[in-house]
Amino acid sequence: MKKVTAFFIALVLFLGTACGIHFFVDKNIKFDPHSFGAWINQHKFFAGDEIKTNIDDNTIVVLGSSEFRHGTSMSTHPVNLFKNNSMHMMMVGAGYYQSLFHSVELAAIEDGIKNKKVVLILSPQWFKKKGVLAPAYASRFSEDNFIAMLQNKHISKETKEYIIKRSKKLLRGDPPTKDRVEKYERIFMTGTASLSDRQYVHFYRKFLAEKSKLSIYAAAKVKGVKDYDPSKTYSTEEPDWQKYAVKAEAEGREAVEDNPFYVDNRIYKREFLPELKKKKDSAIHSSYAKSREYNDLRCFLRVCQETGIEPMLVLQPVNGYWYDHLGFPKEERQIYYQKIRDLAGEFGVQVADFSKEEYTPYYFIDKVHLGWKGWLDVNESIYKFATKNEKQ
Amino acid sequence: MKVFTNLRQKMKNSKVWAYGKYVLLFYVLMMVIYGYFMMANLSTAPKFIYAQF
Amino acid sequence: MSFFGSIQFFLLMILLFIPAAVLGLRGKSLRGYRTAASVLMIGLVMWPNKEQLLYLIAFYVLEFVLVKAYLKLRLAQADHRSAAIYRIFLFISILPLILCKISEVSGGFALGLFQFLGISYLTFRVAQMIIEIYDGIIKEVRWLDFTDFLLLFTTFSSGPIDRSRRYIKDGETRYTRDAYLELLGDGLLKILIGVIYKFILATLVHKGVAFFEDPQSFLEFAGYSYCYGIYMFFDFAGYSAMAIGASYILGIKVPENFNKPFISIDMKDFWNRWHMTLSFWFRDFIFSRFMMLAIKGKWFASRLTGASVGFIINMFVMGAWHGLAVNYILYGLYHGVLLALTEIYQKKSGFYKKNKKKTWYKTISWFVTLNMVMFGFLLFSGELI
Numbered sequence: 074m075k076k077v078t079a080f081f082i083a084l085v086l087f088l089g090t091a092c093g094i095h096f097f098v099d100k101n102i103k104f105d106p107h108s109f110g111a112w113i114n115q116h117k118f119f120a121g122d123e124i125k126t127n128i129d130d131n132t133i134v135v136l137g138s139s140e141f142r143h144g145t146s147m148s149t150h151p152v153n154l155f156k157n158n159s160m161h162m163m164m165v166g167a168g169y170y171q172s173l174f175h176s177v178e179l180a181a182i183e184d185g186i187k188n189k190k191v192v193l194i195l196s197p198q199w200f201k202k203k204g205v206l207a208p209a210y211a212s213r214f215s216e217d218n219f220i221a222m223l224q225n226k227h228i229s230k231e232t233k234e235y236i237i238k239r240s241k242k243l244l245r246g247d248p249p250t251k252d253r254v255e256k257y258e259r260i261f262m263t264g265t266a267s268l269s270d271r272q273y274v275h276f277y278r279k280f281l282a283e284k285s286k287l288s289i290y291a292a293a294k295v296k297g298v299k300d301y302d303p304s305k306t307y308s309t310e311e312p313d314w315q316k317y318a319v320k321a322e323a324e325g326r327e328a329v330e331d332n333p334f335y336v337d338n339r340i341y342k343r344e345f346l347p348e349l350k351k352k353k354d355s356a357i358h359s360s361y362a363k364s365r366e367y368n369d370l371r372c373f374l375r376v377c378q379e380t381g382i383e384p385m386l387v388l389q390p391v392n393g394y395w396y397d398h399l400g401f402p403k404e405e406r407q408i409y410y411q412k413i414r415d416l417a418g419e420f421g422v423q424v425a426d427f428s429k430e431e432y433t434p435y436y437f438i439d440k441v442h443l444g445w446k447g448w449l450d451v452n453e454s455i456y457k458f459a460t461k462n463e464k465q
Numbered sequence: 466m467k468v469f470t471n472l473r474q475k476m477k478n479s480k481v482w483a484y485g486k487y488v489l490l491f492y493v494l495m496m497v498i499y500g501y502f503m504m505a506n507l508s509t510a511p512k513f514i515y516a517q518f
Numbered sequence: 519m520s521f522f523g524s525i526q527f528f529l530l531m532i533l534l535f536i537p538a539a540v541l542g543l544r545g546k547s548l549r550g551y552r553t554a555a556s557v558l559m560i561g562l563v564m565w566p567n568k569e570q571l572l573y574l575i576a577f578y579v580l581e582f583v584l585v586k587a588y589l590k591l592r593l594a595q596a597d598h599r600s601a602a603i604y605r606i607f608l609f610i611s612i613l614p615l616i617l618c619k620i621s622e623v624s625g626g627f628a629l630g631l632f633q634f635l636g637i638s639y640l641t642f643r644v645a646q647m648i649i650e651i652y653d654g655i656i657k658e659v660r661w662l663d664f665t666d667f668l669l670l671f672t673t674f675s676s677g678p679i680d681r682s683r684r685y686i687k688d689g690e691t692r693y694t695r696d697a698y699l700e701l702l703g704d705g706l707l708k709i710l711i712g713v714i715y716k717f718i719l720a721t722l723v724h725k726g727v728a729f730f731e732d733p734q735s736f737l738e739f740a741g742y743s744y745c746y747g748i749y750m751f752f753d754f755a756g757y758s759a760m761a762i763g764a765s766y767i768l769g770i771k772v773p774e775n776f777n778k779p780f781i782s783i784d785m786k787d788f789w790n791r792w793h794m795t796l797s798f799w800f801r802d803f804i805f806s807r808f809m810m811l812a813i814k815g816k817w818f819a820s821r822l823t824g825a826s827v828g829f830i831i832n833m834f835v836m837g838a839w840h841g842l843a844v845n846y847i848l849y850g851l852y853h854g855v856l857l858a859l860t861e862i863y864q865k866k867s868g869f870y871k872k873n874k875k876k877t878w879y880k881t882i883s884w885f886v887t888l889n890m891v892m893f894g895f896l897l898f899s900g901e902l903i
Contacts, residue, residue, distance in 0.1 A: 501718045
């Protein structure tokens with residue numbers, strides 16, 4: 074007798090605790106916009122609902138990859154440049170987060186994007202022949218956001234089918250997840266799922282969402298993401314780009330010193346020098362002309378179209394000095410830039426085109442990541458894009 | 466020390482504890498299961514080593 | 519859906535508990551409901567794999583016919599029981615399992631004969647009935663009891679291995695309200711503990727197994743063995759706890775499988791603590807039968823020699839039962855030899871007889887046993903091959 078009633082009392086206490094935690098986290102899930110926006114963490118990227126809660130009228134969602142994490146001590150890195158500005162970036166992405174992931178991500182959070190705009194920072198390295206690597210995609214696969222994408226009524230059937238097809242292929246190294254994706258396909262696309270399948274997904278999504286919510290809260294607390302301060306005021310003035318240009322030049326010169334690639338000198342010594350000989354002319358046959366990534370990017374642009382979100386593509390250059398050393402043909406690079414422009418033209422979307430800056434000193438901090446001048450240009454283009462209608 | 470042993474004696478004899486210990490036990494078990502499934506990385510994806518190129 | 523492996527199983531099982539609890543609390547018999555629930559659950563779990571389901575049905579029909587037929591024959595024989603006929607029926611009853619094991623290792627030939635989940639454990643149930651019919655202990659087999667005992671879904675996939683007479687007695691019990699509440703409370707507790715053992719602790723320890731994967735040095739091998747052994751414990755003890763707890767709620771006090779195995783002070787102690795239902799089944803139906811035949815036929819010079827050979831044969835069969843692969847058979851032989859040596863040592867050694875109760879001796883004995891056990895798991899894992 075004792076144990077059974079003890080069980081039920083404990084069950085009631087437990088459910089109460091779980092509810093209490095749920096509501097506590099819900100109340101405290103809004104963080105300081107700059108701190109949260111600049112936070113790079115997979116828990117955050119997977120928590121679609123919580124990203125939406127932290128998007129306000131002054132947020133610009135910026136999807137990208139590894140550039141966010143590098144150079145955070147530079148004055149022109151968005152973490153510093155926009156620190157006191159009323160415009161805040163919601164950065165989503167890290168290494169190997171590419172167009173397909175961002176298609177799903179955008180589909181999951183679009184109904185929370187208040188200014189109906191999004192920025193996608195393209196990296197040329199995404200456009201290798203195979204596109205995104207299967208294990209990379211599988212380890213960055215957010216099932217919660219994937220289901221949200223499938224439930225999003227604005228996304229067309231064709232787009233959903235494309236995403237499912239690509240995902241199934243890339244999840245071959247993760248059979249349990251692939252099986253669940255096939256189950257979702259049966260439920261949302263072909264309609265051949267059983268009642269128990271549908272109920273399962275309904276509750277499984279709720280579990281994933283709750284798990285996401287608790288995980289992101291715990292991670293944010295552990296990593297020191299700042300709390301929301303409603304009394305904090307921001308500057309509504311446009312940043313003084315000239316002033317930052319001067320800073321970028323000065324900081325760049327100091328960090329680069331005199332290496333021929335115009336990158337951070339410590340990185341030059343640590344990463345470039347040891348393999349200078351090995352890498353010389355190692356990419357003379359390389360190209361970014363044919364890649365699965367183009368179709369993934371096309372899918373992203375379709376998602377933008379279907380959801381009424383206006384995108385801006387940021388077309389980074391490559392580090393001309395390094396790519397020349399690699400022997401990566403100049404013509405191939407131009408083909409890549411043109412293909413992006415063409416694709417953007419096809420969809421009528423804006424491109425922040427920095428392809429002519431291949432040889433601009435201090436543009437990059439290392440072989441591929443944006444540096445002092447690079448971030449300056451990108452941030453200016455994002456600011457102008459985010460605020461353009463408001464200034465009128 | 467004696468306070469501790471006296472406390473233990475009181476607990477062993479108390480009727481409330483004889484019952485409450487099961488409530489506590491069940492509650493802890495449930496919280497452990499809940500905490501684990503909420504916080505642990507249950508991903509079955511293959512490990513991906515971020516290779517810089 | 520898989521037994522104790524997927525959310526759908528747990529949700530359905532909880533749903534099935536509710537009528538069981540209602541019946542149990544009202545003092546009604548759970549037998550009919552339990553059998554129906556088992557058929558339903560097994561059907562649902564095996565439904566995606568129709569071939570397996572067909573083999574199960576074939577197995578069920580074959581074994582039921584065998585048991586009933588042999589019962590009739592044996593009762594007719596009364597005091598002049600024929601050992602030959604008994605052996606034939608016993609052999610046919612374990613033939614599906616033999617075919618299954620052979621087809622597992624033979625690849626192409628024998629298209630997955632009788633390879634259905636649970637056959638290894640179901641065979642024990644039937645073989646035990648035939649043996650006890652021969653012994654004259656079992657004198658009747660009712661269809662509902664047979665089906666209930668054979669197909670209990672909670673212990674279907676991996677045991678624990680129960681005995682028919684004990685089971686049927688539980689099955690017939692109409693519990694008092696208090697008695698059932700005890701079962702329910704204990705069952706719930708065991709299930710929760712089982713979940714933590716199998717899904718949390720075993721998973722965490724498995725990270726250690728993965729860490730020591732592909733061991734090169736002695737320390738790495740040691741690390742691997744320990745992690746693997748502890749992992750096996752939490753995984754299997756966890757499953758067993760869930761199975762036992764769930765069985766309690768359905769009215770059957772299925773016996774325990776584990777009793778703190780890592781405090782064993784010698785190998786005989788270990789097999790009284792690890793996978794107990796398997797160990798005891800083998801002891802009662804293989805080892806003791808062998809000993810009876812050996813003593814009667816005066817096969818060995820001394821009882822000790824007979825026991826040693828018996829241990830080795832017993833454990834060899836146990837190893838082979840896991841699968842006809844080198845690692846399993848080595849594992850069986852290893853434990854057989856260790857048991858034989860332990861028996862000889864304990865019977866003959868003056869040192870042992872003098873010191874066996876002393877604390878220092880027991881500590882050393884515990885430590886030696888623990889390492890022998892962990893090495894056994896290293897063999898079982900196949901990592902040495």
